[in-house]
Amino acid sequence: MPIQPQAAKYKPESPILSLGEKIGDPVHAADFPKAILRFRNDRWAEAVGLDHLNDDQWVQHFGRFQPLEGTLQQPLALRYHGHQFRVYNPDIGDGRGFLFAQLRDHAGRLLDLGTKGSGQTPYSRFGDGRLTLKGGVREILATEMLEALGVNSSKTFSLVETGEDLIRGDEPSPTRSSVLVRLSHSHIRIGTFQRIALEQNSELMTRLVDYCLTNLLQPAPEGVAPPIALMRQAVENTAELAASFMVAGFVHGVLNSDNINITGESFDYGPWRFTPHWEPGFTAAYFDQTGLYAFGRQAEAIHWDVAQLAVSLRLLCEAEPLIAELEHFPALYQDSLITHFFRRIGLTPGEREASLQFIESCVQAMAQTGTEIDRFFFDWRCGDPRSPARYAGEAWDKVRMEAAAFLPAGTRDHPYWTDDAPCSMHIEEVEALWSAIADRDDWEPLNQKVEAIRRMGEAHQPRLT
Template structure:
């Protein structure tokens, strides 16, 4: 257990919501618990980096309770719109929240799982996670953190020794249990469930819980909550776009009310600035395509506003929802200037620069990772031809926010396209060789240092 009690600050705030919000559950009894990945950088933020591997495996593979926090795992109840169809029969079906801790900033953080076994919400699922799915989540969270996207962190991945059958992977395939560190696990769908049940007392309690514990405000005002969520989700949408990231499944049960991205399934990074690029093979209509993600997140936040009508008047809720678009425009400009590595100037100049950049990326189909690597600091190399002259002119008056002295800039761009993800997985599947994964994580973190 933690040896630095001043850094280990356990909490159990979730229990105050009461049993109508969750179901007590137990983790599956796995045949094996082989530690495959431990994120000591994230663990240090909540005082867990001093655990031995044996203690780590007991805590995050067998789920022996951490001292002072939740006495047992809790599967959260929620509903949600899935591809715009309302589903009241979901909830934590292969995961649970099993601990709450304060981080170095004083934020309340949850430890949640993926693949920890069946719950009352599993329906026909086995409650498990494939090892490949766990590896993909490591890669997604590491890359997004480096690219300045608010994201959960993959804390732990433990292989569990079961053979799983899946339609989208060669089967039988290996199994794992993943632990994520998140700034809360309260979703828009958590509020939708209460609206569906017409539970006014529960809605007020949940609004108060989120404002007190996740936003640090002694309030139970639903308008304050919606104001925060609109602001945070507009930022999330903008940073997805600047990162070239496609989540794939932006259902309302996958939107955290802290504006932190989480739960990575069919994600992809777009090779080029292609608004129609999709991540999920089952997204036939392109509902969650790259260019439609701001619209999708806005739509989900409208469902939160609709749910809050249970305890608030419509007009002020609508007024707050209408702020999403203007906030997104501010955030996408800021996010793209960050990726370009330049300091902002006037709002008019900044908007013009971003529009010029997007137009050039879209019309030339230039690889995004290559472009952002080359242009960082505000200077386009000579190899970029006449199509890029308007951007070169627009950048001329911008100052770099950071120089290119970091060793990262002497190499090549760090990308996370699907072919490389598969190439990282192949040696794990074929000969249990994890070196490519560890090398990639180190490379991504180096990029993050250069960009930060």
Template sequence: MPPPPQAYRPSTALLGLGSAFWDPVAAADFPETRLRFRNDRAAAQVGLDGLDDAEWIAHFGRFAPLPNTLPQPLALRYHGHQFRNYNPDIGDGRGFTFAQLHDRSGRLMDLGTKGSGQTPYSRFGDGRLTLKGGVREILATEMLEALNVPTSRTLSLIETGEALDRGDEPSPTRAAVLVRLSHGHIRIGTFQRLAFERDEANMRRLVGYVLRQLYGEDGDDPIRLLHLVVGRTATLAARYMAAGFVHGVLNSDNINVTGESFDYGPWRFAPTWDPGFTAAYFDQQGLYAFGRQPEAIGWDVSQLAASLRLLVDSEPLIAALDGFGPAFQAALTEAILWRLGVTARDEASDRELARAVERTLRTTAAPLDRFFFDAFGGTLPAHYGDEWADLRAALDGYASRKPRDDAYWLGEPCAMLIDEVEAIWSRIAADDDWSALHAKVAAIRAMGDALR
């Protein structure tokens, strides 16, 4: 049965780009489909919360087409810089886009997969996702959403009954297929592929698609697009920092031009404000360390600018890139004030407060989540001693934007450090006990409600 028409608003906008942008593919035929997680809160935004479990599995485990949207799954084509090395041999290797829907605010959303089987870009991979990887993506997206970071949302996780061999975790391990709800899957690497191929006509077509479908603007002006992407990605970088989040793999094929974070692999939340903290064991040079994330995202955006030189001269592109630093600083100030739970005053005072937070957290090595929990509303408890004097002074005169009247403030701060992630997974792996995951998702959402 199709979802209610008043809530369900399908689209086929992606088809308007033309077949040069994708390859039609089919989902793997999984041995079984066991529903492990369904995000009805996200599903309600696109009219899918009315599906019963059997319908849910049919669409998100067997990939029966949803009504009036894409008739078959599409593996998107792109290139990208991976740890600053250009790779033209990538694309959707274990996922595809299989539906487009408008959410309640009118945004065009994609339903995309992870672990849905092999595609022309799988190379030597099996196109699968470990169940642990799916659990980790649920935790990352739920936590980031609660902390006001623009992120894809994990819509569904279905265990598929396969045993996978992996070199970086105990094997064989269980398999799953994940569905994410995303504001587009157009990456910086999508533009890089067209620049690499000198495909001016499709580059112009892609610019128009992103402006029209993802930003709600008319025209196909590459300069306007770059200004918009600079603003959105600078905001993303700032909110990563305020959340204490380390993505781990900020390659240009992992940066969505809407500025929405997605594709979570070796992510971690930093325990303290440690600029050198890394998430990925293979990032031995610290290229994507916590404190280098703004630089990494800015560098990726410069690759978008380089790609757009296929259409326009360099000078206005360089001018647009020059806006990344100021946009990041403004967004970081706003993000830190939001997490502190205070209302803005004036630009100079707000910036000094944000700097005082960064400086004091770095020098004291205080637990990030504990600090923001205690300081919410703008008042530091008495046990924060002399080393907090500058920050206490910077907070003087700031008003709380929301009272601490939710039950959340009667407990302990909600964090998501690696030991807890591993403990949640251990209970699933050892005893098929999902209670800790469901309890954590509930706790994260309670925190998000208290912060909003």
């Protein structure tokens, strides 16, 4: 998605209904004691034609969930299964969220408005269906930072504080509550296909494949079976996602198959972190005790998840062509790594092997010297490092020599590049921003940080896709 979306007229739709009643269950939002607007994403509201809403109307739709005109008239809690830390779980689904609306953006793409923390559903199990206010604030920070860094991410569209006291075992309780609305390029997950495959519902699987190719992806080329076309695009999209995480220094934390969108868009941010250093073993979730979803294992994890999509699509076709598509993942990942790495550093990629070698040299230099990821990209923008004394030594000499072979592709025209330090989002700042809200209800530091992140995004220029 572009950094600066363009204005658009409101274009509501509801093609999800074409999949029938087995794709999800009609539900109602919780009746919250309060509805206090804390964040509205005006630039993306403009991109989907909802910027005309005043704050009261906004809260009615995104805090009280009065239906939007022309789209779903009752929310749907979507059904899916998934592997969670590689253990199959058939007892999941939208447990604290639902699909609220579908609409087109400025580029004509079908987008979903989905919720997090909107109340209990048939899939809540023993959960309360709520979201902590801190969790909502963290999702704002994650999505804004990832968008600015060129990662294909859902957008935090709205955050409304709901006036309940929530009990949580992993943070001080009771804590404040919220409901979040995210703007996403679909909520169709790998886990959606897994559920249908387990139920052996080939008719619904065929319709789901067609829905994805018609509304979310590109149509199948002539002579290519629809499941193969879907698999091909899913592999391409998720390989890019994995590469963009690495270049951003981002650790999602919970890369279960129910958290992987068929479009390759990142979403649903829980224990995420940005790693300060290029540390392959860095984990985001305290419960990831084996490091399954560590920074350096994210490509492996996403590749494994996409393999589960191949298993599911065997309901419609033979395994061999699906496996052939899956085997393209490593090369596609490397290609995307080149694209995102060179975009962030502001250089033009060259020959493939030389480009990969340059990335490896940069990674080794960062690791050996303890240089922060954000500082490296900030200083080496366009290949000519600022503060050369900071980059003395053999490892950096190698980087300097190899960088000279690539032509600049970015610029340093934006005032951001004259700042003393890069815009980062490490855990200490996340906690400080939350403390200002928790201790004195001060939202200004968060608002200022969002503006700083967007300024950084402008300096990096729009996403390439």
